[in-house]
Amino acid sequence: MVKICCIGAGYVGGPTMAMIALKCPDIEVAVVDISVPRIAAWNSEVLPIFEPGLDEVVKACRSRNLFFSTDVEKHVSEAGIVFVSVNTPTKTRGLGAGKAADLTYWESAARMIADVSKSDKIVVEKSTVPVKTAEAIEKILSHNNKGVSFQILSNPEFLAEGTAMEDLKSPDRVLIGGRETPAGRKAVQALKAVYAHWVPEDRILTTNLWSAELSKLAANAFLAQRISSINAMSALCESTGADVAEVAYAIGKDSRIGSRFLNASVGFGGSCFQKDILNLVYICECNGLIDIANYWKQVVQINDYQKSRFVQRVVSSMFNTVSGKKIAVLGFAFKKDTGDTRETPAIDVCNGLLGDKALLSIYDPQVTEQQIRRDLSMNKFDWDHPQHLQPLNLSDSVNLVQVSKDAYEATKNAHGLCILTEWDEFRKLDYQKIYQQMQKPAFVFDGRNVANVVELRKIGFIVYSIGKPLDPWMRDLPAASSF
Numbered sequence: 001m002v003k004i005c006c007i008g009a010g011y012v013g014g015p016t017m018a019m020i021a022l023k024c025p026d027i028e029v030a031v032v033d034i035s036v037p038r039i040a041a042w043n044s045e046v047l048p049i050f051e052p053g054l055d056e057v058v059k060a061c062r063s064r065n066l067f068f069s070t071d072v073e074k075h076v077s078e079a080g081i082v083f084v085s086v087n088t089p090t091k092t093r094g095l096g097a098g099k100a101a102d103l104t105y106w107e108s109a110a111r112m113i114a115d116v117s118k119s120d121k122i123v124v125e126k127s128t129v130p131v132k133t134a135e136a137i138e139k140i141l142s143h144n145n146k147g148v149s150f151q152i153l154s155n156p157e158f159l160a161e162g163t164a165m166e167d168l169k170s171p172d173r174v175l176i177g178g179r180e181t182p183a184g185r186k187a188v189q190a191l192k193a194v195y196a197h198w199v200p201e202d203r204i205l206t207t208n209l210w211s212a213e214l215s216k217l218a219a220n221a222f223l224a225q226r227i228s229s230i231n232a233m234s235a236l237c238e239s240t241g242a243d244v245a246e247v248a249y250a251i252g253k254d255s256r257i258g259s260r261f262l263n264a265s266v267g268f269g270g271s272c273f274q275k276d277i278l279n280l281v282y283i284c285e286c287n288g289l290i291d292i293a294n295y296w297k298q299v300v301q302i303n304d305y306q307k308s309r310f311v312q313r314v315v316s317s318m319f320n321t322v323s324g325k326k327i328a329v330l331g332f333a334f335k336k337d338t339g340d341t342r343e344t345p346a347i348d349v350c351n352g353l354l355g356d357k358a359l360l361s362i363y364d365p366q367v368t369e370q371q372i373r374r375d376l377s378m379n380k381f382d383w384d385h386p387q388h389l390q391p392l393n394l395s396d397s398v399n400l401v402q403v404s405k406d407a408y409e410a411t412k413n414a415h416g417l418c419i420l421t422e423w424d425e426f427r428k429l430d431y432q433k434i435y436q437q438m439q440k441p442a443f444v445f446d447g448r449n450v451a452n453v454v455e456l457r458k459i460g461f462i463v464y465s466i467g468k469p470l471d472p473w474m475r476d477l478p479a480a481s482s483f
Ligand SMILES: NC(=O)c1ccc[n+]([C@@H]2O[C@H](COP(=O)([O-])OP(=O)(O)OC[C@H]3O[C@@H](n4cnc5c(N)ncnc54)[C@H](O)[C@@H]3O)[C@@H](O)[C@H]2O)c1
Pocket: 007, 008, 009, 010, 011, 012, 013, 032, 033, 034, 035, 038, 072, 085, 086, 087, 088, 105, 106, 108, 109, 126, 127, 128, 129, 157, 158, 159, 160, 161, 271, 272, 384, 385, 386, 387
C-alpha cells in the first residue's frame, strides 16, 4: 500500500489529506504535527478547525486509512510521499523583516526528513513558499542523506477556507511542478496518479518547479488585487454618490473582467493574501525589480487604508469620539463559514476603536473568547507560528473587550454596531429589536454590505455601508486618513 505522510495538521494539511484519504482508499495517509493538542483534537469529536463538510469526511476515513499522530519521525520514515504543510510566516526580524517568508519550520521539517529517511522519497511542498525554495530544500536533503534519493515537487494548495472541502473535491486545477529530469518527471507522474483518483486529467497541470512556486504567489496577488481595486472604488463611490454594488455588477458583466471577487468590504484578511504579497514584494526587491515591488505593495496599502478609513467613519460619525461608548462588533472571523481569525480585518478595526477607548462587545458564531483576546493582544505576524510558540501577554486594552453569546446581547445599550464578517445570520437579525435596545442615535457601520440599508434607515438607524451613497448624517464629515 502506498503511504503518504503530511507534516503539518493545519487548515491545509488536515482537509487536503482527509480528501486524499476519502478518494484513495488504497492509500494510507498519516497527518503529523508537533502540536500535541492539535493532534488530540483531530482524533476527537471536535476537530481543531471548522470547515463545512470536513467532519463527515474525517469521520468516514479516520482509523481506516487516515491517521493523525505526533509520531512525526515514524510516519515520515515509512512514507513514500511526504507533503510538507507547515507554517511559513512573515519574518519579524533580520534580513527581509516584515516581508520575507520565514522558512524556519520548513527547514526543520526538511532536516528531520533527511535524518529519518531510510528509503527514497518524494517531498512535496504544500506550504506556500518563495520561488526557489525547492532548491534550498534540495540542498538540505542532499547534503544530509545517507544514500537515499529525494525528489522535490511543488504542489501549492489553492483551497479557500470556508469552501475548502468543495474546492478539494472539484478543484479548478491541481498544479504540480517538478524537475525536468527523468527522475523528476517520474515523481510528477506518481503524485499525478494520486490526484487522478478523482480529479479529471485535464485539470492536473504540470510545470517546472519555479513556475509552480511562483503561480501560487501570483494567484493570491491577483485575487487580493481585485479586492483592493473594488475597495479603492468604494471610497470614490462614497465621495461621488455612486453605489459600489452597482458599479461591481456593471463591470462584472464584462466577460473579460468577470463577476467574482468584486465585493467591496472593510478589507481582505486570512493567513495568505498579505503574507504572500509581501513575500512577492520581497522577491521582486531581491531581483532588483523595485517598480514591480512597489506596484504590488500598493495592494496591501489599499487594504490597510480601507480598514483605517472604516475606523475613521465610525469615530467621526459618533461626534468624533467613541471613548467610553459601547460598540457592538458582529463577526470576527476573516470571512463567513470559518473560525479562522488570522489577519482578519476585525483585529485592526477593533484595535483602532480600542485606541479611542471604545468599549467593545464582540460576537462571532465560530470564534472563541480566548481566540479573540489572544488576537487583540498579539503583535503583527506573531499569529503565524505554531500555537505553543506564540507569545501571550494580554494587553491592557483587552479589558475594554467583552465577548457576547449572540448579536442581541452584544448590541444591548450599544451606541453603534459594526458588521465585520458576512455571516448569513447577520442578514436575518431582528434589527427592529436591536434598534429598540440601543442608545440613540443608533448607528450601523456595515463593513460587509450585508444589511438592507433602506430597511435599517426606515427603522431609524444612521447607516454607513461601504461604498454606498452616504447617509446625510455623514456627508460632510471627514472620510479618510492616509496611510
Ligand atoms: N490556510 C489557507 O487557506 C492556505 C491555503 C493555501 C496555502 N496555505 C499555505 O499552507 C501552509 C500551511 O498553512 P495552514 O493554514 O495549514 O497553517 P497552520 O498554522 O494551520 O498549520 C501549520 C501546522 O504545522 C505545524 N508545524 C510547524 N512546524 C512543524 C514541524 N517542524 N513538524 C511538524 N509540524 C509542524 C504547526 O504546529 C501547525 O499545526 C502555509 O504556508 C500557508 O501559506 C494556506
